[in-house]
Amino acid sequence: MELAAGLRDGDRDSLEEIYRRWSSLVHTVALRQLGAHHEAEDVTQLVFISAWRSRHTLTPTEHALPAWLIGITRHRIADRLGERAREAHKVASVAARDLGPAGADVVAPADDSGAVVDRLVLAQTIEDLGDPRRTILRLAFHEDLTHEQIVSRTGLPLGTVKSHLRRGLTQLRRTLEEVRHEFA
Template sequence: MSRMSPGEGRAYLVDRLRAVADGDRAALRQIYERTAAKLFGVCLRILDSREEAEDVLQDVYLTVWNRADSFDPARASPITWLATIARNRAIDRRRQIGPRAFDRPVDEAVDIADASPDALALLHRSEDTRRLAECLGALDDRTRGAIVTAFYGGRTYEELAETAGVPLGTMKSLIRRGLMRLKECLSS
């Protein structure tokens, strides 16, 4: 498979997602071939279990098959959309299993070897997220840290609240207000 520039890779995935929305199974296979390693890494970091991450990855591509028509390239890059699905599915599975099923805290999952860039690194590289990085930089450290840890680190609101020593409602409000400021900044 030849190397594509970030812009070409994005255009390719946008095209393939449109084809999946039209029921093209080969396009789903092509998306899988290009993104499975990255999305598996997202799932593995959150779940810390290869078996669970593999199961969730299957759910991710089933969701892509069923929801490709909801992808809007004007709102997010394809890899961001896919990584968000993977992150959300992995967090849902982690909640379903319960915290006792994990031998180590999710913070230690950072040590799992993965030579490819993580979701946050991919976001910083893509042209459409330069503005997101700018807007994240405008947030106070506490809010920015909570949002980044929740959305790119796979931490639940409950875990963030416990780590910060604040009530769950306070953490949810902090993140909600931060997301509203981000939305405002991104739309200006």
């Protein structure tokens, strides 16, 4: 109860002790739900940041602190699962719309010349990208690998893989918009 009161009152030493005592519990819950250590680590960090920021909502009772932390953990896990779903949907829609089911080699029907131009532009833009971005995009779209699989294949950190994917998609989208604008 003392630690909870200290946290609520803004004592950083209390936060440090709370982290020391309950971070492994938070990490274990996150790992079981998410199945990936790096995501569980991210969630653990976010839980304690959230705990600090929302410490005024904690009612310091004997057993409130661990339950409160687990509640925050469940919310952060739900947020991460939502991010995964949105990311997967975004990647799937970009791949289906811009690259076709088998990649840039797909030939569209003759009446869909815009799609053919889009595929050719995308194929050329991907080819012009430097490595490792080109390789990461190909692994994501042509081989349909997850972020974790790309990390295993390339040996790059997860954050680097995500950044290259995000920046690569942004560059592809920008190039497509420019080409569509020129031919509109």
